[in-house]
Amino acid sequence: MLMMDLLKAGMPAISGITSLLRFTALKNLLSVPSMLTARLMSSGASQPDLLAIRDELEKFEGGSVDLEMDDHSGIAVMMLNNPKRLNSLTGKMMVDMANHITALENWSLGKGLVLVGASGNFCSGGDLTFVRKALHYGEEMAAFQHDTLTRLLNLPLVSVALLQGHTLGGGAELSTACDFRVMSSSARLGFVQIRMGLTTGWGATTRLVRLFGRQKALAYLTSAKVFSAEEAEKEGLVDHVLSYALQPEEELSVCKDWLATNYCKHDANLTQAVKASIVQCDLSGDLVDSLRNERQVFGKFWGGPAQKAALEAKIKHK
Numbered sequence: 001m002l003m004m005d006l007l008k009a010g011m012p013a014i015s016g017i018t019s020l021l022r023f024t025a026l027k028n029l030l031s032v033p034s035m036l037t038a039r040l041m042s043s044g045a046s047q048p049d050l051l052a053i054r055d056e057l058e059k060f061e062g063g064s065v066d067l068e069m070d071d072h073s074g075i076a077v078m079m080l081n082n083p084k085r086l087n088s089l090t091g092k093m094m095v096d097m098a099n100h101i102t103a104l105e106n107w108s109l110g111k112g113l114v115l116v117g118a119s120g121n122f123c124s125g126g127d128l129t130f131v132r133k134a135l136h137y138g139e140e141m142a143a144f145q146h147d148t149l150t151r152l153l154n155l156p157l158v159s160v161a162l163l164q165g166h167t168l169g170g171g172a173e174l175s176t177a178c179d180f181r182v183m184s185s186s187a188r189l190g191f192v193q194i195r196m197g198l199t200t201g202w203g204a205t206t207r208l209v210r211l212f213g214r215q216k217a218l219a220y221l222t223s224a225k226v227f228s229a230e231e232a233e234k235e236g237l238v239d240h241v242l243s244y245a246l247q248p249e250e251e252l253s254v255c256k257d258w259l260a261t262n263y264c265k266h267d268a269n270l271t272q273a274v275k276a277s278i279v280q281c282d283l284s285g286d287l288v289d290s291l292r293n294e295r296q297v298f299g300k301f302w303g304g305p306a307q308k309a310a311l312e313a314k315i316k317h318k
C-alpha cells in the first residue's frame with residue numbers, strides 16, 4: 001500500500017479550501033495515529049500520548065500558524081505568524097501546524113507547499129516566553145514536534161521552506177522538515193541550540209545526518225555557526241538563493257514560482273505518487289529509533305542548568 005493510501009486510510013476527506021483557514025476545529029482528526037505513532041506502536045516502544053500532549057501545548061498561547069490552499073495552482077502556503085517574536089513557536093502554534101498538516105495530507109488537488117514566516121522572518125526557534133514556562137515538558141514537546149515534522153516531511157506534496165530574516169534553533173530544524181530550502185540573500189541560518197544549553201528538540205539531528213551526512217551534521221550542531229545565504233548555498237544547506245534585488249514582500253511569490261515551475265508543473269496525482277514512493281523508500285525502523293534517542297538526549301538538557309544559564313544570558317545569535 002502506498003504511503004499516501006496509508007495516510008488517507010480512515011481519515012475524513014476535506015474538500016478544496018481556498019481561503020485563509022484556522023483549523024482549530026480539526027482536533028478530532030488528530031486522533032488517527034500518524035505513521036510515526038503507528039511505527040512506535042508496532043515496534044513495541046512506549047507510545048507518547050500525543051492527544052494529551054496536544055491539549056497541554058495548546059495552553060501555551062500566542063501567535064498562530066495559518067494555511068492557504070489554492071486548488072487552482074495546487075500550491076499551499078503555511079505561514080508562521082508571531083511576528084513580534086520573530087515567528088518563534090508557542091505551544092499553540094505547534095498544535096495549529098499539526099492540524100494543518102492533517103488537512104494537507106488529505107488535499108487531493110495539492111502538489112506543493114511553501115512554509116514561510118510572517119513579516120520577513122522565517123522563525124527564531126521556540127518562543128522563549130513559552131520555553132521558560134515549559135521547562136518541565138521538553139521530551140513531551142519533542143515527541144509532538146517529531147510526529148508533526150515527520151508528517152510534514154512525508155506529505156505527498158513537494159515542500160519548500162522560504163528562509164527570510166532569521167532562521168535559528170528550532171527554526172532551522174523546521175527548515176530541514178521540508179524537501180527544499182530557498183533563502184533570501186540577506187537571511188541568516190543557524191543551528192544555535194548548543195549555545196542555548198540544548199541539543200535538537202525537533203528532529204534535526206536525525207534529518208541533518210540523512211540530508212548531509214554525519215560530519216556536516218556534527219559541524220553544524222557543535223559550531224552553532226550562523227550562515228549567510230552565500231555560505232549556506234556553498235554548504236548545500238539551501239537549494240536556491242533569491243536575487244538581492246527583490247523586496248522581502250516579493251519573495252513569497254518568487255518562491256512559489258520557483259516551486260511551481262521546477263517541481264509542480266505536472267499532474268497532481270503523479271506528483272503525489274512520486275513523492276509518496278520516495279517517502280516509502282525512505283521509511284525505515286532506524287528513523288523511529290533515531291528520533292526516540294534524539295528526544296531522550298534532548299530531554300536530559302531541557303530545563304537543565306546550561307539551558308537556564310543561556311535563558312538568563314539573553315543571547316543574540318548574530
Ligand SMILES: CCC(=O)SCCNC(=O)CCNC(=O)[C@H](O)C(C)(C)COP(=O)(O)OP(=O)(O)OC[C@H]1O[C@@H](n2cnc3c(N)ncnc32)[C@H](O)[C@@H]1OP(=O)(O)O
Nearest residue numbers: 084085086088124125126127128166169170196315316317
Ligand atoms: C527550541 C529551542 C530553540 O529554538 S533554541 C533557539 C531559540 N532562539 C533564540 O535564542 C533567539 C534569540 N534571539 C536572538 O538571537 C535575536 O533576537 C535575533 C533573532 C538575532 C534578532 O536580533 P534583533 O534583530 O536585534 O532583534 P531583537 O532581538 O530585538 O528581536 C525582536 C523581538 O523579537 C523577540 N524575539 C526574538 N527571538 C525570540 C524568541 N525565540 N522567543 C521570543 N521572543 C523572541 C525579541 O525578544 C524582541 O522582542 P522585544 O522587541 O524586545 O519585545
